Amino acid sequence: MTSLPIKQLNASAADFESQLDALLAWESVSDHSVAETVARILADVKSEGDTALLRYTNQFDRLGANSVTDLVIPKARLEEALTKVSPEQRKALEAAAERVRSYHEHQKQDSWKYTEADGTVLGQQVRAMDRVGLYVPGGKASYPSSVLMNALPAKVAGVDEVIMVVPTPDGEVNEMVFAAAAIAEVDMVITVGGAQAVAALAYGTETVPKVDKIVGPGNIFVATAKRSVFGTVAIDMIAGPSEILVVCDGKTDPDWIAMDLFSQAEHDEQAQSILVSPDADFLEKVQESVDRLLPTLDREDIVRQSMADRGAFIKVDDLTQAAEVINRIAPEHLELSVADPEAMLPLVRHAGAIFMGRHTAEAIGDYCAGPNHVLPTSGTARFSSPLGVYDFQKRSSIIYCSPRGASELGKVASVLARGESLEAHGRSAEYRILED
Template sequence: MSKTPIKQLNASATDFERQLDALLAWESVSDHAVADTVAKILAEVKSQGDEALLRYTNQFDRLGASSMAELVIPKARLQEALSRISEEQRQALEVAAERVRRYHEHQKQESWSFTEADGTVLGQQVTAMERVGLYVPGGKASYPSSVLMNAMPAKVAGVDEVVMVVPTPDGEVNEMVFAAAAIADVDTVITVGGAQAVAALAYGTETVPKVDKIVGPGNIFVATAKRAVFGTVAIDMIAGPSEILVVCDGKTNPDWIAMDLFSQAEHDEQAQSILVCPDADFLAQVQDSVDRLLPTLAREAIARQSLTERGAFILVKDLAQAIEVSNRIAPEHLELSVEDPEALLPQVRHAGAIFMGRHTAEAIGDYCAGPNHVLPTSGTARFSSPLGVYDFQKRSSIINCSPQGASELGKVASVLARGESLEAHARSAEYRIKD
């Protein structure tokens, strides 16, 4: 049984911060060659519309489509996918969709207002975006769960139209992705992908309508394109590699912990799996579980490289220090695999999603718990939140001055405006002041 060389860190060591910085270092979207390629694609799709979109789609996905009309999927085809997948798969998608919908219903924000003593009304009007674009990876790397996690909160928010783009390289269609689109009531599905699909959503073409926001994961070309079109449209985030940090008190089955670490490591070689524990003997037990179970994985090579290059076991003096380390890392997924997770929860400041207790596997959150699996990565949980209904709603301020309110507020505005040498501002407010 070969040993997997996972980095061993001690949070009490004098050079721990330096070691941790090295562990967490990850180069985001910064490849100049990729950026140049993406810029060219964006410019051509913006200026040439469907012509460039079809050309790049045929080139990169090795298709022979003669028109964009061939790539627009009829609603009947999405419904057909529901009958092509197994009954077990359909039921799983339907259960997951309903749980995701029900959870996100709690996030809906409503308009509000209040009336001041002089009759002035102040408030906020909450409205949904009109149209959003959902990017879904295609081919073998297909994720029907991403369809549900991105489309359901948009639908709950009241978005008028959800446009989904999904590449079909070599004509390969994932029936579960189409079925998920049917269950989530996606309005339009177009089989294009890559930077060209992002460009089409951002700028609009003859076939692809311009959207207000683009959400969903993709490769480095998609991520680079999303970053480039930000400002023309909104985006959800620039996602880095998937991450898990497990805080354990040393009393959970070590096989469970090993498999939880694998659940992120198998995503790709850049994924990061970290275990933080005050029990050195338990860390050794988990190492044994890793060595024994890793060869049983279908994606062993990917998980092994991830664990070797970016994984770590961190020894801490107690659970309080474990939470300090977790807050420093701000992980995408945080498992509190301890006896009393509720006691630790108030100390957790930064985490995308928090999985409480020994029985709550992070994988449950990926698919069917209900909360969104689109989460901040690479430490951005310090200032970002999971994707939700609020990401598809906008807020407009409401101000309705009564005559008395306009007079009193006009006096204040006049002083401040003249202090900024903005005469027209001041005089506009002064016109409403009562003598």
């Protein structure tokens, strides 16, 4: 049996930083031809509406639809999907939905205000967005879990209308995706996809309502389109390949760790799986598990290329140094497969989701733990957070000045405004100043 060549790094080596930079390097920008194609599609849908949306949908998804309205899925059809999936699948979707909904209920933010001694009132009003667009990949690469993870936080936030777009190439429908939309109470489902669907959500067409924000994963054309329409609408993020960083003290079953690494590597060849451990012998044991278990996978070829091209085993001196590596990488998924994960937690500053202990597989978080599986990738966990209810809420500042408050604040504003040579600002504030 040939051993899979996985990069071996040592965090104490003099060239570790440069080696790590090379390992983490990933170019997220689409090439010129993709950008040109997307720009043309966006412009056509913006100017032609349904006509362009239908033309591109029929072309790319090989459909023969007569109008975009034919691609709008009736609510009854979504409910029907609940009967078409197996009882086991429906039960799993409903159980996952309940956990996701319950978790996100804890994220809801309320409006607040306080009154100062002179009667001035300051505060913040929190309101949900009016309408949100949810992009869901279609065909064979369909993810009903993405429907739940994107739609339910919006619903919990109080979004009035969730519009879901999902392509059906060659008319191929994933019943679990439709069933998930029914369970999440998505308001409108349209079987369109690609850059043309993003354009329709961003600009609006005769059939597709214009939304305030677009969320959900997609291919390079979808990601490029989302980047292009940002500013016209909000977007969740531009996601890179899936990542997992496992820190293990050497006491977890190596087969478990190998399969945890595979769980992300099987997404695609660009996915990244990294194992960090202070135990050199354990790293060798995991290598043996990788070599033995890899041939048993349905997606062996994808996992093999992912692990060979972007995977790594990193030897550290101790778990403190492991935490330094964590924060340097800022992984999307972090497993702390150690005896005392709580002790390590305060050391972790940057990670999308943290899975605590030997029994908490990252895969649980993908489906049914409750927290969102839409997470920052490519090191963006340094400044970004998981998708949540707060992503579908807006905050407005509340300012009410009593006469006395307006007078006192007006004196301060006057000085600052005139210091900036903005006379009208100053005089506007000065009109409210009371005479002593």
